[in-house]
Amino acid sequence: MHQKKYPPAALAWLIWGLGAALYFAGFFHRVAPAVMIDQLMADFHIGAAGLGNFSAFYFYSYFLMQVPTGILSDYWGPRRLLTAGALVGACGTFLFASASSIITANLARLLIGGASGVAYVSLLRLSTRWFAPRFFATVIGIALFCGVGGAVSAGVPLHLLVSRFGWRPVMFAAFAVLLLIGAAIWTIIRDDPAEKGYRSFAPPGPKTVFSPATLRRDLITVFGYRNTWFLSLVGCGLTGPVLTFAGLWGVPFLTTLYGMPTAASSAITSTLLICYAVGAILLGMLSDRIGLRKPVMFAGSAVSLLCWIPILFFPKLPYELLIALVIIEGLSAGSVTLGFAFLKETVPARFAGTVSGIYNMGSILGAMILQPAVGWLLDRHWQGILAGGVRIYDLAAYRSGFILIIAFSVLAVLLIGFTTETRCRQEEVRKDGAGN
Numbered sequence: 001m002h003q004k005k006y007p008p009a010a011l012a013w014l015i016w017g018l019g020a021a022l023y024f025a026g027f028f029h030r031v032a033p034a035v036m037i038d039q040l041m042a043d044f045h046i047g048a049a050g051l052g053n054f055s056a057f058y059f060y061s062y063f064l065m066q067v068p069t070g071i072l073s074d075y076w077g078p079r080r081l082l083t084a085g086a087l088v089g090a091c092g093t094f095l096f097a098s099a100s101s102i103i104t105a106n107l108a109r110l111l112i113g114g115a116s117g118v119a120y121v122s123l124l125r126l127s128t129r130w131f132a133p134r135f136f137a138t139v140i141g142i143a144l145f146c147g148v149g150g151a152v153s154a155g156v157p158l159h160l161l162v163s164r165f166g167w168r169p170v171m172f173a174a175f176a177v178l179l180l181i182g183a184a185i186w187t188i189i190r191d192d193p194a195e196k197g198y199r200s201f202a203p204p205g206p207k208t209v210f211s212p213a214t215l216r217r218d219l220i221t222v223f224g225y226r227n228t229w230f231l232s233l234v235g236c237g238l239t240g241p242v243l244t245f246a247g248l249w250g251v252p253f254l255t256t257l258y259g260m261p262t263a264a265s266s267a268i269t270s271t272l273l274i275c276y277a278v279g280a281i282l283l284g285m286l287s288d289r290i291g292l293r294k295p296v297m298f299a300g301s302a303v304s305l306l307c308w309i310p311i312l313f314f315p316k317l318p319y320e321l322l323i324a325l326v327i328i329e330g331l332s333a334g335s336v337t338l339g340f341a342f343l344k345e346t347v348p349a350r351f352a353g354t355v356s357g358i359y360n361m362g363s364i365l366g367a368m369i370l371q372p373a374v375g376w377l378l379d380r381h382w383q384g385i386l387a388g389g390v391r392i393y394d395l396a397a398y399r400s401g402f403i404l405i406i407a408f409s410v411l412a413v414l415l416i417g418f419t420t421e422t423r424c425r426q427e428e429v430r431k432d433g434a435g436n
Contacts, residue, residue, distance in 0.1 A: 079185065245269065246269040247367065374405070
């Protein structure tokens with residue numbers, strides 16, 4: 001019997017790349033409000049608390065979609081799930097671009113976040129079928145860079161477009177792009193190479209049957225491991241500050257404190273996100289090389305905390321020092337991605353998808369809490385200054401809000417100490433003594 005060939009690399013990258021395009025778009029929308037703060041506050045007549053809550057609506061639905069996405073990916077397949085994500089995201093973007101009230105804008109943000117929440121798990125599923133296992137880590141690393149690329153495009157490039165055309169026309173253009181992505185996904189992507197006549201890289205096996213009873217049993221089992229709790233909260237304490245600063249409050253803070261134009265402030269927050277992605281890869285390689293997870297995550301958490309303190313509370317740092325601290329902050333906070341491997345190794349291998357969703361939920365929880373909470377504190381300490389109908393917050397107000405970023409960073413440092421080291425070995429292997 002003739003053995004089918006594996007799919008050509010060009011086809012595999014095309015199919016995977018269309019899924020990555022939705023991941024890119026999701027990151028774009030995640031941080032886009034940071035460069036539209038003045039326009040959004042003026043158009044919707046809101047203060048910092050309202051803006052923080054608006055931005056966090058993305059994370060509310062993204063957070064809730066993590067576990068269901070794994071189930072839907074198995075039931076529907078990545079092609080249908082990604083197509084649905086693109087179309088729902090397009091609807092949310094259109095609703096946002098045409099919104100006349102903050103209530104409508106919040107609903108739009110909710111739709112966009114839920115739609116973006118399906119991209120990562122779907123990419124994981126495509127990667128296991130279209131690429132050899134030895135390339136899996138590399139492909140997922142590239143996925144992170146695609147996401148960060150979306151975030152960077154929502155920095156200086158988006159600011160220039162909004163300044164030139166206004167935020168609504170730009171969002172209408174983003175709506176059109178998501179429609180095109182959805183159409184391309186439905187037309188080109190296939191869940192498995194077998195649908196194109198090629199051999200799949202995924203090992204053959206029975207299809208998993210999900211039910212509420214099995215899902216409940218799996219969740220009880222996973223949460224029975226203390227690493228699940230502690231690592232999820234560590235992810236919350238590391239990712240929350242990064243997404244809160246780079247995704248919303250960093251741009252106006254730097255503009256207020258240093259008198260920078262918005263484009264320069266956006267470049268600094270984009271640098272933070274780029275270094276965050278680079279740090280994830282470098283620290284992952286270091287952890288694999290030394291065969292340890294806990295000390296690398298602890299060092300990353302501690303350095304992250306030590307960098308946040310001067311960035312947020314030392315006034316008027318020299319630009320060179322500020323940028324150096326932002327770079328180190330991003331690199332060290334990238335240690336958060338080690339938590340996926342750390343937690344996956346903690347539990348039996350069959351729960352890998354479940355714990356990945358739970359850990360991702362923990363990471364998103366940080367931004368979901370911090371963005372509106374910082375905004376609420378900014379409003380509480382607002383001195384009544386307005387410029388063009390937009391509230392202006394002084395340094396003291398930002399410091400009051402950023403205390404929460406420090407608190408979350410301290411949480412990450414403390415809780416990593418309570419985790420149990422896996423030595424880069426899967427749970428079943430360690431039980432047999434091979435990991436000691």
